Amino acid sequence: MARTYLDFERPVAELDNKIEALIAEGGAAAKGVEELRETSKTKLKTLYAKIGPWEKTQVARHPARPHFKEYISGLITDYTPLSGDRKFGDDHALLGGLGKIRGRSVVVMGHEKGTDTETRLKHNFGMAQPEGYRKAVRLMELAERFNIPIISFVDTAGAFPGRGAEERGQAEAIARSIDKGLSVKVPFVSVIAGEGGSGGAVAIATADAVMMLEHSIYSVISPEGCASILWRDGARAKDAATAMKITAQDLKKLGVIDKIIKEPVGGAHRAQAEAVKLVGAAIVKSLAELELMDSKTLIKRRRDKFLDIGRSLL
Template identity: 60%
Template sequence: MRQYLDFEKPVAELEAKIEELRQMASPGELNIADEVARLSSKADSQLRGIYAKLSPWQKTQVARHAERPKALSVIKALIEDFIPLAGDRAFADDAAIVGGMGKFRGHPVLVIGTEKGTDTETRIKHNFGMAKPEGYRKAKRLMELAGRFNLPILTFVDTSGAFPGIEAEARGQAEAIARGIEACLDAPVPLIATIIGEGGSGGAIALAAGNAVLMYEHAIYSVISPEGCASILWRDSAQAPVAAEAMRITAQDLKKLGLIDEIVPEPLDGAHRAPETALATLGDAVEKALKPLLGLPPEALKAKRRDKFLAMGKLAL
């Protein structure tokens, strides 16, 4: 059953009415068919109008939608002959970060993603996409493997942030994230990062310090969640919509600020409503970003990456 967001309620009511009419209709009943067509057109128009002017908080809800394509969906759709690789060779395998080798449109690549899960069982298995130190160390190991075999790296980020539990802190969460960022910057191969849902804090940037950073149109990318920001500044998580507006977390704002390189268009009513179309568009965007980098030598790739992120900290005088 389709899940509707709060601001989609007018559309939900129309689509419920459409479904009711379809179940009541007899084959060939023209009047019902005409009414269904009219209501469908109205629902489509309303939905497009809503998604054309989403607020940052509404985009946050879209980015978290349960039916939105996740990292494993992206891998299944875009990567051929995928061979999963597991473990950090030190402590454990963290299911919040998935990775392995495969082919992307004819190019051998190494893929890494944060996976949230799609239902209760898989969300628990993947710890809701919140990686522990062993997850970031696994990602670092895979990036180093990609360097040895000259494989471009594709990362797909969808996480609210790194796991904040005491056991993660005890095992060196901050150090593991820092080493992940270091591995991104030191990779001697092209690295294309895409924020497909939530890009939360260091848990996201540990996989996203790439030559090109792409972002789905309705994804978000921020140093902290809107709820977390509101709790700190106003001591009231109900102020999350205000925080979302102030933090400039949308793809459109981040592109203007020069913090991401490209916005990947979504279907007009969101990636969760037309995932196949959204995934095909994502594949085209990744291919476009990857092609110019394939012939560059390792030092040039690392220099471009370094200069890109150093430039973000410069102030115009």
């Protein structure tokens, strides 16, 4: 499968193309291949050590980045998917079910963007509709009933803005999902795995521990949308990304998130299995800490945390 390079990765792409050309001519042991490989690795590490908010936005949206299904297959055993909101239908953009992580029973849910044209259309590019968020509430209620922790994976540009979604109560469904997250009586861990956009992301991220992958983003609007509103010029998305403080590093300083999960060099899309493993270790550690607290402590601590976000920015 051909690797997709981002614009700022062109120097690495050129080196990798040279490596492939040498291998095609003389095999993997061809003279100069190993040296170029080391140069490529060093260049990649140097590039990623200094990328800015706009470059991180591109990485967060990379099509090869691990999605919900990769996290399920890599971390969750005995997974049983649950479908439908018991009101209207099933939303394929927001998936969830029951399973185990290292022997611990959990309810797990998250956005799924898809990996090719067919699956992207099926999952509506990860943009959930009201029935998706009502399914999330149903899953949280199930976790509460059986006293098992919740894990969510956030990766969406935002909730679906279509007319049908609005007619079926998109804003109300998101609000109820946020409220349920704040009041649920069991430990709740959320991971911003790629793109965390607007209320569509917050709806399943009002958790006890909110973690972000190193090169993910989390914002109230996309940089393109912000640029269109502020400057009436979507081409200024790079300026908007910088001004909005959307990176994990900025949000950790502002107290919006609790932890940054380190990614493999070159981003999670370059080493999916390693990235999934790092995320799993962070989740298990957080759950172990949260399970020491009773439900009243969890709810108070969670509510106070989200209220303090606004106060700390005044």
